[in-house]
Amino acid sequence: MWQRLFTLIRKEMQALLRSPQSRRLLIAPVLLQLLLFPFAATLEVKNSTLAVFNQDGGAASIELVQRLAATQAFPHVLMLHSQQAMQQVIDRQQALLAISLPQDLSRKLAAGQSVAAQAIIDGRRSNSAQIAYGYALQVIQQFAAEHSHQAPAARLVVQNLYNPNLEYRWFVLPSLVAIITTIGCLMVTALSLAREREEGTFEQLLVSPLTPGYIMAGKALPGMLVALVQGCIIAAAAVWVYQVPFSGTLGLLILSMLCYGLSLVGFGLLISALSSNQQQAFLGSFAFMSPAVILSGYMAPVENMPLPLRMVSAVDPLSHFIIIVKGIFLKGYGLAEAWPQLWPLLAIAASTLALAYLMFLRRSH
Amino acid sequence: MNPSMTASTDAIAIRLQAVSHTFAGRPALCELSADIRRGVITGLVGPDGAGKTTLLRLMAGLLKASAGSIRVEGLDPVMAGDALRLQLGYMPQKFGLYEDLSVLENLTLYADLRGVTGAAREESFQRLLAFTDLARFTERLAGKLSGGMKQKLGLACTLLGSPRILLLDEPCVGVDPISRRELWRMVSSLADGGMAVLWSTSYLDEAELCGEVLLMHEGRLQYSGSPQALMDSMQGRSLLLQDIAGNRRQVLQRALRSPAVIDGALQGHAVRLVLREAGVLPDLASLQAGPDARLQQVKPRLEDAFIDLLGGGPGGDSPLTEHMPPARLPEGVDADAVIVAEQLTRRFGDFVATDHVDFRIRRGEIFGLLGPNGAGKSTTFKMMCGLLPVSSGAARVMGLDLQQSASQARQQIGYMAQKFALYGNLSVAQNLEFFSGIYGLSGARQRAAVADMVRVFALHPFLSMNAGELPLGFKQRLALACALMHQPPLLFLDEPTSGVDPVSRREFWSHINGLVDKGVTVMVTTHFMDEAEYCDRIGLVYRGRMIAAGTPDALKAMVVSAELPDPSMEDAFIALVERDDRQREAT
Numbered sequence: 002m003w004q005r006l007f008t009l010i011r012k013e014m015q016a017l018l019r020s021p022q023s024r025r026l027l028i029a030p031v032l033l034q035l036l037l038f039p040f041a042a043t044l045e046v047k048n049s050t051l052a053v054f055n056q057d058g059g060a061a062s063i064e065l066v067q068r069l070a071a072t073q074a075f076p077h078v079l080m081l082h083s084q085q086a087m088q089q090v091i092d093r094q095q096a097l098l099a100i101s102l103p104q105d106l107s108r109k110l111a112a113g114q115s116v117a118a119q120a121i122i123d124g125r126r127s128n129s130a131q132i133a134y135g136y137a138l139q140v141i142q143q144f145a146a147e148h149s150h151q152a153p154a155a156r157l158v159v160q161n162l163y164n165p166n167l168e169y170r171w172f173v174l175p176s177l178v179a180i181i182t183t184i185g186c187l188m189v190t191a192l193s194l195a196r197e198r199e200e201g202t203f204e205q206l207l208v209s210p211l212t213p214g215y216i217m218a219g220k221a222l223p224g225m226l227v228a229l230v231q232g233c234i235i236a237a238a239a240v241w242v243y244q245v246p247f248s249g250t251l252g253l254l255i256l257s258m259l260c261y262g263l264s265l266v267g268f269g270l271l272i273s274a275l276s277s278n279q280q281q282a283f284l285g286s287f288a289f290m291s292p293a294v295i296l297s298g299y300m301a302p303v304e305n306m307p308l309p310l311r312m313v314s315a316v317d318p319l320s321h322f323i324i325i326v327k328g329i330f331l332k333g334y335g336l337a338e339a340w341p342q343l344w345p346l347l348a349i350a351a352s353t354l355a356l357a358y359l360m361f362l363r364r365s366h
Numbered sequence: 367m368n369p370s371m372t373a374s375t376d377a378i379a380i381r382l383q384a385v386s387h388t389f390a391g392r393p394a395l396c397e398l399s400a401d402i403r404r405g406v407i408t409g410l411v412g413p414d415g416a417g418k419t420t421l422l423r424l425m426a427g428l429l430k431a432s433a434g435s436i437r438v439e440g441l442d443p444v445m446a447g448d449a450l451r452l453q454l455g456y457m458p459q460k461f462g463l464y465e466d467l468s469v470l471e472n473l474t475l476y477a478d479l480r481g482v483t484g485a486a487r488e489e490s491f492q493r494l495l496a497f498t499d500l501a502r503f504t505e506r507l508a509g510k511l512s513g514g515m516k517q518k519l520g521l522a523c524t525l526l527g528s529p530r531i532l533l534l535d536e537p538c539v540g541v542d543p544i545s546r547r548e549l550w551r552m553v554s555s556l557a558d559g560g561m562a563v564l565w566s567t568s569y570l571d572e573a574e575l576c577g578e579v580l581l582m583h584e585g586r587l588q589y590s591g592s593p594q595a596l597m598d599s600m601q602g603r604s605l606l607l608q609d610i611a612g613n614r615r616q617v618l619q620r621a622l623r624s625p626a627v628i629d630g631a632l633q634g635h636a637v638r639l640v641l642r643e644a645g646v647l648p649d650l651a652s653l654q655a656g657p658d659a660r661l662q663q664v665k666p667r668l669e670d671a672f673i674d675l676l677g678g679g680p681g682g683d684s685p686l687t688e689h690m691p692p693a694r695l696p697e698g699v700d701a702d703a704v705i706v707a708e709q710l711t712r713r714f715g716d717f718v719a720t721d722h723v724d725f726r727i728r729r730g731e732i733f734g735l736l737g738p739n740g741a742g743k744s745t746t747f748k749m750m751c752g753l754l755p756v757s758s759g760a761a762r763v764m765g766l767d768l769q770q771s772a773s774q775a776r777q778q779i780g781y782m783a784q785k786f787a788l789y790g791n792l793s794v795a796q797n798l799e800f801f802s803g804i805y806g807l808s809g810a811r812q813r814a815a816v817a818d819m820v821r822v823f824a825l826h827p828f829l830s831m832n833a834g835e836l837p838l839g840f841k842q843r844l845a846l847a848c849a850l851m852h853q854p855p856l857l858f859l860d861e862p863t864s865g866v867d868p869v870s871r872r873e874f875w876s877h878i879n880g881l882v883d884k885g886v887t888v889m890v891t892t893h894f895m896d897e898a899e900y901c902d903r904i905g906l907v908y909r910g911r912m913i914a915a916g917t918p919d920a921l922k923a924m925v926v927s928a929e930l931p932d933p934s935m936e937d938a939f940i941a942l943v944e945r946d947d948r949q950r951e952a953t
Contacts, residue, residue, distance in 0.1 A: 004803065004806070004808045005803065005804055005806060007803075008799075008800060008803025008804055009803075009804065011799075011800075011803075012789065012792065012796070012800045012803075015792055015796050016789060016791055016792055019791060019792060019793070019796075019832075020791060023791075200785070200787060200789075200790065201783050201784075201785045201787035202787045202788070202789060203787075204753055204781075204783060204787060205781065205783060205787040205801075205848075206804070207752075207753055208751050208752060208753060208776055208779060208781040208858070209776060209801075209804045209805060210773045210774070210776045210777040210804070210805065210806065211773075211804055212772075212773055
């Protein structure tokens with residue numbers, strides 16, 4: 002019994018690893034995304050341009066402009082000389098944020114009066130503009146506080162728990178563990194079964210004494226193995242290359258990767274049961290992938306979504322796994338903390354596998 | 367008007383001079399010279415991998431020859447591609463019909479592509495639809511047409527714009543004998559009208575009808591000229607051994623051991639032999655064919671000549687026979703009913719694909735399912751090996767119901783599919799290990815089984831090669847090896863020799879004959895009429911029902927008439943199907 006299962010798994014691994022192309026195809030995308038994602042999918046605002054229309058020209062206003070220019074967010078400062086120019090730089094997307102300092106800024110500050118500066122934000126780039134605005138606001142408030150003669154009435158002291166310096170890579174890389182393994186695992190399960198259908202080897206399996214359960218397990222385990230290896234590569238790179246702290250245990254990470262792999266394999270087999278050739282399986286995998294990533298909470302917080310989408314997100318294995326991986330990396334999750342997300346993964350796996358098995362039986366019998 | 371249209375009107379449409387072609391260092395065509403004339407069908411004949419498609423693609427200007435010169439209507443097909451496009455109709459093996467478009471939409475699309483518009487388009491559509499007899503089906507989706515009708519539509523699309531040269535790449539693959547004859551008649555009439563037609567095929571019986579043939583093997587031209595002249599050269603060397611008493615398979619085996627015989631095959635109850643030299647007969651006594659056995663001269667076939675050109679057949683002894691143990695039946699299994707279909711029925715919605723079919727197959731018997739495409743042959747076959755559930759009735763092997771104890775029943779089955787379902791990206795050795803493994807062989811037993819198969823089928827030089835890159839004949843050997851590794855007492859073969867060369871086919875059947883002598887029971891579906899002759903009994907399936915069953919000779923005897931005193935298997939097939947059509951119309 003074990004020997005037949007082993008034969009199936011060995012065949013799958015041989016097919017995956019035999020030709021240099023397929024070996025490259027397993028590893029190259031992982032490495033490529035590992036190099037690209039942490040830099041490209043940045044959530045910070047850096048290297049943006051700030052436009053300033055300084056109508057004052059006094060010492061205080063020059064100091065303020067210098068302070069703004071000194072932040073990482075705005076290495077480029079564009080000095081403007083008219084109100085129209087402000088409009089133009091925003092229109093042409095030459096600057097993300099334009100600030101106009103009034104004529105009497107230095108005088109009013111010196112007199113201890115309150116000052117109103119105007120900011121124009123490019124709403125088309127709402128998210129990054131908001132962040133840029135936040136930076137600018139911070140600089141200006143601090144500047145104002147230093148120049149004011151009275152202590153502020155209240156002050157907020159912020160401590161960023163789990164990611165004290167708000168390093169966005171600490172957030173991106175653990176999520177990447179989840180996203181990249183999704184692709185590898187789906188391809189191995191959904192596409193390879195579809196290929197066997199196309200090439201007729203599937204019938205050859207069906208006339209053998211193997212039961213549908215064996216055939217499915219023979220596809221599922223290699224898929225999980227691929228997910229595990231790819232996930233470990235990314236996790237290792239996150240820790241040793243990108244210096245993301247790893248505060249949980251390796252055992253729990255592997256266990257949850259296996260649970261996640263199992264739930265993915267369920268979807269993969271379901272897709273392959275619904276498709277009759279590789280093309281359909283490929284499209285099916287993508288039809289699963291994109292919403293799975295969007296609803297996972299990687300791009301936008303799940304809590305902000307309308308209720309129906311939140312419900313869909315609950316059956317999205319990626320959304321659970323991202324929470325677990327982030328927890329293991331950053332929050333030192335143990336089994337107890339991970340369990341509320343682990344059991345949904347197992348439940349998803351159980352239902353998709355059962356459904357795939359039924360479809361499989363119906364199609365083969 | 368295009369200047370080249372008027373340029374060459376001589377009898378030769380295509381001239382090949384010392385054409386060679388290599389793919390990534392591998393020679394596909396070797397120093398080929400030939401002329402293709404107008405007004406006849408020239409057969410481009412050879413097994414798969416002989417270089418037929420490469421040659422056609424070179425002529426169509428889709429490939430550039432590595433060496434030599436090709437002149438189509440006096441022009442280089444690559445350089446003068448635009449000038450030739452409308453004069454040349456090329457129908458590739460899988461013609462690019464859009465399955466989700468209707469017949470008319472497909473025609474319109476190809477008319478647009480070939481620039482046939484306006485009144486000329488209306489006129490050609492009418493003419494071609496009438497010609498191909500597709501006028502009734504213009505609204506039907508191309509994907510819903512039968513294999514024969516698809517080919518006719520492909521032909522109609524190719525004929526748009528009235529080409530002067532027609533290149534057809536295996537137009538009869540997957541087409542049943544009746545549609546094959548129709549397609550042949552159509553193309554013949556085109557050739558009679560002065561068109562130059564090149565018809566590629568791996569069926570040698572089809573090639574016999576051609577005006578001229580180019581006989582190819584492994585990229586080399588073995589013969590070019592009239593097929594009749596080639597067959598005449600074999601005069602006196604083809605014999606039929608009739609009135610055999612005893613086991614005709616063993617008689618064939620003994621005959622093939624004789625140095626006087628270069629090839630042999632079963633033909634119904636008789637054995638057909640090809641002699642090395644006319645007049646030098648094998649010793650009749652050593653054949654042990656019984657007291658009444660007699661040798662009679664028969665008309666040579668093109669296949670006899672081809673095998674002669676290739677240096678003779680493979681001999682009758684299968685090393686497999688020495689290796690396989692006798693197939694034993696489990697306790698309590700009736701040796702007369704090893705494979706049983708009882709009122710076997712399969713419905714797909716309203717459509718009855720298999721309609722109350724009954725048969726029983728004895729131990730050590732070869733039972734063939736024959737029938738036109740879509741007749742229910744494959745459906746029946748699939749139910750018998752457990753690939754398709756039955757709607758009603760029963761399918762049993764070795765007394766086991768395939769529905770209830772599927773896994774146990776399937777351990778008894780060896781299955782070889784039409785397309786040689788091997789893992790193309792795994793090596794030969796990995797395929798052997800995999801297929802032995804899933805049948806539960808492990809450890810020393812597995813190693814021994816793999817080693818035996820490697821020895822029997824001479825696979826040693828290919829062990830580390832990808833199965834997908836094997837020559838076709840070796841793919842077939844590997845597929846058979848994979849099906850036999852667990853020494854099954856039952857063997858299911860689905861069109862097992864499609865496209866392989868005649869020598870490999872002989873060899874394949876010598877293995878099967880050897881297995882049958884060991885008590886293995888074989889069920890086979892086939893399109894090849896000469897393959898049907900190897901069967902002990904044939905069930906002819908048509909429109910879901912078994913319309914006739916019996917020995918090959920019995921089926922032929924059913925259709926003997928004044929016009930057909932000595933019908934071939936194909937004649938019998940067509941006559942029986944047509945008779946059934948008439949009976950159904952009458953009721």
